[in-house]
Amino acid sequence: MPTFTYMTRCDGCGECVDICPSDIMHIDTVYRRSYNIEPNFCWECFSCVKACPQHAIDVRGYADFAPLGHSVRVRREEASGTISWKIRYRDGREKLFSFPIRTTPWGSIKPPTEYVAPDADALNSPLLAHEPAALMVAALPTLPPFEPDMSSKSGG
Amino acid sequence: MGLFSSRKTHIVDTDILVIGGGFGGCGATYESRYWGRNLKVTLVEKANIERSGAVAHGLSAINCYMGMRWNENQPEDFVRYARGDLMGLVREDLIYDIARHVDSTVHLFEEWGLPIMKNPETGHYLREGKWQVMIHGESYKPIIAEAARKSASEVHNRIMVTHLLMDAAHPNRVAGAVGFNVRDGSFYVFRAKAVVVAAGGASHIFKPRSVGEGMGRTWYAPWSSASAYGLVLRAGAQMIQMENRIVLARFKDGYGPVGAWFLLLKALATNAYGERFEASMLEEMKALVGKYAEATPLPTCLRNHAVLQEIKAGRGPIYMHTQNAIDTREKEEIGWEDFLDMTVGQAVVWASQNIDPKEKPSELITSEPYVMGSHATCSGAWASGPEDCAPADYQWGYNRMTTVEGLFGAGDTIGGSAHKFSSGSFTEGRIAGKAAVRYVMALAGNTPRVDEAQIGQLREEIYRPLANYEIGRHEIVAGSVAPSYISPLHGLQRLEKIMDEYVGGISTLYMTSEPMLNRGQELLTMLKEDLDHIGADGLHQLQRTWELKHRVWTSEAVLRHTLYRQETRWPGYYYRGDFPKLDDAEWHAFTASRYDVKTGEWQMSKLPVHHIIA
Ligand SMILES: Cc1cc2nc3c(=O)[nH]c(=O)nc-3n(C[C@H](O)[C@H](O)[C@H](O)COP(=O)(O)OP(=O)(O)OC[C@H]3O[C@@H](n4cnc5c(N)ncnc54)[C@H](O)[C@@H]3O)c2cc1C
Ligand code: SF4
Ligand code: SF4
Numbered sequence: 118m119p120t121f122t123y124m125t126r127c128d129g130c131g132e133c134v135d136i137c138p139s140d141i142m143h144i145d146t147v148y149r150r151s152y153n154i155e156p157n158f159c160w161e162c163f164s165c166v167k168a169c170p171q172h173a174i175d176v177r178g179y180a181d182f183a184p185l186g187h188s189v190r191v192r193r194e195e196a197s198g199t200i201s202w203k204i205r206y207r208d209g210r211e212k213l214f215s216f217p218i219r220t221t222p223w224g225s226i227k228p229p230t231e232y233v234a235p236d237a238d239a240l241n242s243p244l245l246a247h248e249p250a251a252l253m254v255a256a257l258p259t260l261p262p263f264e265p266d267m268s269s270k271s272g273g
Numbered sequence: 274m275g276l277f278s279s280r281k282t283h284i285v286d287t288d289i290l291v292i293g294g295g296f297g298g299c300g301a302t303y304e305s306r307y308w309g310r311n312l313k314v315t316l317v318e319k320a321n322i323e324r325s326g327a328v329a330h331g332l333s334a335i336n337c338y339m340g341m342r343w344n345e346n347q348p349e350d351f352v353r354y355a356r357g358d359l360m361g362l363v364r365e366d367l368i369y370d371i372a373r374h375v376d377s378t379v380h381l382f383e384e385w386g387l388p389i390m391k392n393p394e395t396g397h398y399l400r401e402g403k404w405q406v407m408i409h410g411e412s413y414k415p416i417i418a419e420a421a422r423k424s425a426s427e428v429h430n431r432i433m434v435t436h437l438l439m440d441a442a443h444p445n446r447v448a449g450a451v452g453f454n455v456r457d458g459s460f461y462v463f464r465a466k467a468v469v470v471a472a473g474g475a476s477h478i479f480k481p482r483s484v485g486e487g488m489g490r491t492w493y494a495p496w497s498s499a500s501a502y503g504l505v506l507r508a509g510a511q512m513i514q515m516e517n518r519i520v521l522a523r524f525k526d527g528y529g530p531v532g533a534w535f536l537l538l539k540a541l542a543t544n545a546y547g548e549r550f551e552a553s554m555l556e557e558m559k560a561l562v563g564k565y566a567e568a569t570p571l572p573t574c575l576r577n578h579a580v581l582q583e584i585k586a587g588r589g590p591i592y593m594h595t596q597n598a599i600d601t602r603e604k605e606e607i608g609w610e611d612f613l614d615m616t617v618g619q620a621v622v623w624a625s626q627n628i629d630p631k632e633k634p635s636e637l638i639t640s641e642p643y644v645m646g647s648h649a650t651c652s653g654a655w656a657s658g659p660e661d662c663a664p665a666d667y668q669w670g671y672n673r674m675t676t677v678e679g680l681f682g683a684g685d686t687i688g689g690s691a692h693k694f695s696s697g698s699f700t701e702g703r704i705a706g707k708a709a710v711r712y713v714m715a716l717a718g719n720t721p722r723v724d725e726a727q728i729g730q731l732r733e734e735i736y737r738p739l740a741n742y743e744i745g746r747h748e749i750v751a752g753s754v755a756p757s758y759i760s761p762l763h764g765l766q767r768l769e770k771i772m773d774e775y776v777g778g779i780s781t782l783y784m785t786s787e788p789m790l791n792r793g794q795e796l797l798t799m800l801k802e803d804l805d806h807i808g809a810d811g812l813h814q815l816q817r818t819w820e821l822k823h824r825v826w827t828s829e830a831v832l833r834h835t836l837y838r839q840e841t842r843w844p845g846y847y848y849r850g851d852f853p854k855l856d857d858a859e860w861h862a863f864t865a866s867r868y869d870v871k872t873g874e875w876q877m878s879k880l881p882v883h884h885i886i887a
Contacts, residue, residue, distance in 0.1 A: 162330045181487035183526075188624070226419050232307070253342035262662065
C-alpha cells in the first residue's frame with residue numbers, strides 16, 4: 118500500500134524524508150509538503166507513517182490487488198513503549214490491537230566501551246564480547262579439529 | 274570533468290569501514306568497537322540505520338536461537354537441520370560458528386530492551402518452532418541501531434556505496450570504498466584498513482508477481498539491491514552457490530510469512546478441495562532427489578515443489594486455514610501481531626478484501642526468486658572459517674574474510690551459511706567485526722594505499738548517468754522515451770524480464786535449461802552494455818542507477834552458476850529441464866566463480882563440501 122500525505126495535516130518537517138528506507142518521501146517544491154515520489158518502490162513498511170509527528174501520512178493499498186475502502190492506522194509511542202493499530206475493513210468492521218515495543222528506556226543501551234577492556238588472550242580466542250557469561254552456559258562449544266575422511270567428497 | 278566538476282569530495286580515513294547498517298553491519302560495528310577500543314570504526318549506510326534494511330518494519334520472531342542454557346538445542350543439531358534443508362550443501366564450519374555464538378547475541382538483545390515472549394509454564398522464551406522465538410519486534414531495528422550508533426566513531430547515513438577501492442600496491446587487497454551522498458550529491462572516499470560488507474541481499478532480480486503500483490510489494494525489501502554481491506564480486510572475491518536462489522511460499526499478494534501460522538498456531542495448508550497434498554508426493558520427490566526428501570522437516574524447496582505440483586494440476590488456490598487456528602483472542606492477537614510487526618501489507622490485504630482470518634482461509638502462493646545468504650538459502654562470498662574448527666582448506670587467515678585481503682562480510686554477504694536470519698546475521702557481523710580488529714592490529718604500519726587515478730576514474734563513472742540524462746533529454750520534447758538513454762526503471766524491468774523468462778522465474782514456473790540460459794546471457798550482455806547509457810534525472814535516480822548496476826552484476830553471477838551446476842539440486846527453487854534430477858556423484862560440491870573486472874572473464878570451479886558434523 119503506497120503512502121500519501123494529507124495536504125492539510127503536513128507541515129513539511131521532513132521526518133518522513135529522513136526515515137524512508139526507499140528514499141521516496143520527498144518535499145514538494147511548490148507546496149512545501151511531503152509526497153511519495155515513487156509509489157512502486159514503497160514497501161508499505163510504515164516507517165514514515167510511524168515517524169510523522171502530525172499523523173499526516175496514510176496508506177491506500179496497492180491498486181493492483183487491494184480494493185478501496187480499507188484503512189490501517191498506527192500510533193507508536195516511544196515513551197510508553199507501545200504501538201497501537203486500528204484496522205478498518207472495506208465492509209466497515211474494525212479491529213484494534215496494541216503491543217509492547219521495548220522494555221527499557223530509549224537511549225539506555227550500554228556502549229561496548231563501558232565494559233572492561235578485554236586482554237590480548239581474549240582477543241585471540243574465539244570468544245565474542247561478553248562471552249562466555251552471556252551464553253549462559255559454562256563454556257563456548259567447540260569441535261575437535263577437522264580430519265578429512267570418507268565423509269567429505271568433492272564430487273570431482 | 275565538465276558538467277559536474279564543482280561537486281564536493283569528502284575523504285574519510287578509518288581503520289574499519291562497515292558498509293550497510295542492517296543486522297550484519299550493526300553487529301560488526303558493535304563488536305569491532307568492543308575489541309578495538311582505540312580504532313576508528315565507520316558505519317556507512319544508504320538509508321538511515323534507524324529503519325534500514327530487511328527489518329525496517331520490525332520482525333515478529335528471532336529465527337535462530339539455540340537455547341543452550343535450557344538444553345533445548347545444541348549447535349550440532351542446528352548444523353544438521355540447515356544441511357538437511359539445503360540438500361546437503363552448506364559450510365558446516367560457518368553454521369556451527371554462528372550457532373555456538375547466537376545465544377549470546379539474543380541475550381544481549383533482551384538486555385537492550387527487545388521484548389521476547391515467555392512461555393508462562395517454563396519461563397523460557399516462547400518458541401515458535403524448534404529454532405525460533407517469538408518477540409514483540411516492531412522496534413527490533415531501532416533498538417539494534419541504537420547500539421550501533423553508540424559503538425561507531427561515525428555513522429554516515431544516506432551514502433550509496435558504489436565500489437570498493439583496491440590497494441595500489443597489492444591488487445588483491447581492499448583499501449576502502451567510494452559512493453555518493455544521496456541528498457547533496459557529494460562524493461565520498463572512505464580509505465580503510467579493513468572493510469566489512471553487510472549490504473544485504475537481492476529483491477527485484479526476477480520479475481515480481483505484483484505489477485504496476487504494487488511492484489514494490491516483494492517479500493524481501495525493494496531496497497535490498499544486491500549491493501553485497503555487486504560490491505564484493507567486482508573486487509574479485511570468489512563467490513559460491515549464486516544459483517541457490519530462494520522461492521518462498523507466502524500469503525498471496527501481501528507476502529505475509531507463514532512461520533508463526535504453521536509452527537505456533539498450527540494452521541494447515543490444503544489445496545482448493547481441502548486435501549493435504551504434501552505427504553502423497555513423497556515418493557515422487559524421492560525419485561527426484563533421493564535421500565534428501567527424507568529429511569525432517571521436509572526441505573523448504575520440496576515444500577514449494579509440492580505447492581507447485583498442485584497448482585500445475587489445477588488444484589489451487591492453495592489455502593492456509595487460519596480460521597481453524599485462531600479460536601481465542603490471544604491467538605488472534607498473535608496472528609495479527611505477526612504481520613503488523615513485520616509485513617503490514619498483509620493486514621491491508623485482509624482489510625481491503627474483507628478477509629477476517631478468524632473466519633476465512635487465506636491464499637498461499639510461491640514468490641518470485643530472491644538472491645540472499647541469510648534465509649533458507651546461501652548465496653554469497655566464499656569466506657575463511659573459524660580458526661579452531663574449520664577444515665584447513667576453508668581457512669586462509671581471518672574468520673569471515675573473503676578471498677580478498679582485508680575484505681570481510683556478514684549476513685547476506687557470506688555464502689554457504691544458510692538459516693542465519695536476523696540474530697545469526699548480527700552474530701556473523703560480530704564474528705567479522707572481531708576478526709577485522711585482529712586483522713587491523715596485525716597490519717601495524719602496513720596501511721593500504723589508494724591510487725588517485727583509481728578514485729578519479731570512479732568519480733567520473735559514478736556521476737555519468739546524470740550527464741547522460743542532461744545531454745540526452747535535449748534531443749526530445751518531453752516524456753520518458755529518448756533514443757540515447759533509458760531510465761533506471763526501464764533497465765530494471767528489462768533485467769527482471771530476462772531473469773524471469775530465461776533463468777527460472779515465475780513465468781516458466783521456475784524452469785530453465787542450457788539453451789534458455791545461453792539466450793538469457795546474450796540479452797544480459799546487451800543490458801550490461803546499456804548500463805553505460807542509463808540517464809538519471811537527479812540524485813534519487815542516480816541511487817536507482819547504482820542499485821540497478823549491482824543487481825545486473827549479481828544477476829550475471831546467478832545465471833552463470835545456474836548454467837554451471839548441471840543438475841536440479843533444489844526442486845521448488847528452480848529446475849534445470851535438461852538435468853531434472855539431483856546428481857550427488859557429480860555435484861556434491863559448491864559452485865564457485867571469480868570475476869575479473871579487467872578482462873570481464875568469469876572463472877567457474879567446484880569447491881569441496883566437508884561434513885564436519887556426523
Ligand atoms: C519480510 C521478512 C521477514 C523476515 N522474518 C524474519 C524473522 O521472523 N526472524 C528473523 O530472524 N529473520 C527474519 N527475516 C530475515 C532477516 O531480516 C535477514 O536475515 C537479515 O536482516 C539479514 O541481515 P543483513 O545485514 O544481511 O541485511 P539487512 O539487514 O537487509 O541490511 C543491509 C543494509 O545494507 C544497506 N545497504 C544496501 N546497499 C547499500 C549500499 N550500496 N551502500 C550502503 N548501504 C547499503 C541497507 O540499506 C541495509 O541497511 C525476515 C526478512 C524479511 C524481509
Ligand atoms: S513527517 Fe509528516 S509533517 Fe513532516 S513532512 Fe512528513 S508528512 Fe509532513
Ligand atoms: S511506507 Fe516505508 S517505503 Fe513506503 S514511503 Fe513510507 S517509509 Fe518509505
